[in-house]
Amino acid sequence: MLSIGKLSGLTGVKVPTIRYYEQIGLLPKPERNEGGQRIYNNTSRERLNFIRHARELGFPLDDIRELLALSDDPDQSCEAIDAIAKRQLAEVEHRLVRLNALHRELERMVAQCTCGTVQTCRVIQVLGDHGLCAADHQKIVSHDIDQ
Amino acid sequence: MLSIGKLSGLTGVKVPTIRYYEQIGLLPKPERNEGGQRIYNNTSRERLNFIRHARELGFPLDDIRELLALSDDPDQSCEAIDAIAKRQLAEVEHRLVRLNALHRELERMVAQCTCGTVQTCRVIQVLGDHGLCAADHQKIVSHDIDQ
DNA sequence: GCTACATCCTCTAGTGACTAGAGGTTCAAG
DNA sequence: CTTGAACCTCTAGTCACTAGAGGATGTAGC
Structure with a gap:
């Protein structure tokens, strides 16, 4: 539904930065349209917002990677998250x-x-x-x- | 009089960092002994102390370069220096x-x-x-x- | 359908200020 | 004369992007 440019506009993360996040495995590889261009959905958008906000608060990307992994497991204790914060x-x-x-x-x-x-x-x-x-x-x- | 290691010990600037400063032209190329090793004097030591202190205060290397150039001209007004600070x-x-x-x-x-x-x-x-x-x-x- | 032109693609290299490591040479002490 | 510390050069890595080349695709107006 969303081109990389639209996603960029919605999240405030620059286009090359989004590609960079994908390259280092922070964002999953998105689907592509027939012409090979990336298409995103609202899940990508939420994830990217999370990353952006954590970056704004100064978290390094490795910590953000870990936070994202932890947040995917909703029933776990949030001790580890708390420790990172x-x-x-x-x-x-x-x-x-x-x-x-x-x-x-x-x-x-x-x-x-x-x-x-x-x-x-x-x-x-x-x-x-x-x-x-x-x-x-x-x-x-x-x-x-x-x- | 001073090997790079001695200079490092006296100034608190690590050996590779001193070589790096020379490489980017912040420190002049020192003389060498017969074996090709760098030898420094007290002038180098003062200059390096200046650099270290400015770095401790957060000045970027380009500003330090400029400060060093300005400080070599003692009769000039110190306006430019003040502006950088x-x-x-x-x-x-x-x-x-x-x-x-x-x-x-x-x-x-x-x-x-x-x-x-x-x-x-x-x-x-x-x-x-x-x-x-x-x-x-x-x-x-x-x-x-x-x- | 055609023409602009914006947006997209990949890839490489640059930023600042170092730091780490490989692989080799020279120096100083015993 | 040997050992080992200290030195040499060179390349590549760090972090989180940013810039640019050179080309493909998408979209809006005619």
Whole structure:
């Protein structure tokens, strides 16, 4: 009933992204019409909405894959689901802490810049010498703040 | 005076990362000893410290490249530097807003889970229906929160 | 039926900032 | 002189897409 373009419009997921999700096995391979173009139904639409929403909340695709698998078994305990959601919550909280520290440091640095010459620029000084930082920002690995 | 391993130990930047920075032209090509191994001096060390610190504060490598170029011209106005720092601050603030919205939504979702069966799982319900969300989280594109 | 033109198809490669690994060479200590 | 750590280059992988080439199909108006 739905072309890939229509499905894209309805879910807000871009066409190449839908194909990508199919390619990595997150969406089942849909039927095709005579010309070989994909046709979707409302089940695909719900599944894609679920994926989109979970992505918006920062869940990685592997977690979403697992959530989808778990949600297909309605009588099971939802412990596993809860665990994934809690893990994601903890991730986000961790990132928030880091990002807040980073924010404080940047703000401090920018506030101290008197906008003279490069020679006296506080931004360059602070970047060159970690000792000029407040003690509250640590090495932030991308893992901490990546989405 | 410094092998790549020593430089790594002194700066906290991993050896392959140092080679990567050289490859993309962020660090100048260092001299080599007879055996072809890289040898660094204190100038390299300062430059690498600068890069590391800027990375810790979330500056993208392209911005760091620009900051390094600007810092080589000490008599210039530091306007351009200030602009980069302010842009980064704005970026971080934007990410904070998004991440906070995301955090609230996740917390709400997890709190509502009564841990019964999948069928009644609030997490699955909310993920499947954006309408169940508080109105404060929007589509978050990776650009918003990526580091 | 014909002509545009939008939409679709597959495939490959690029993004950012690294990280991992293969397969080999050089250095430093004992 | 041997051992093993540290170094070298090169390629490919990570995550979640995005962009583009080059071509096929679908649809609306005439």
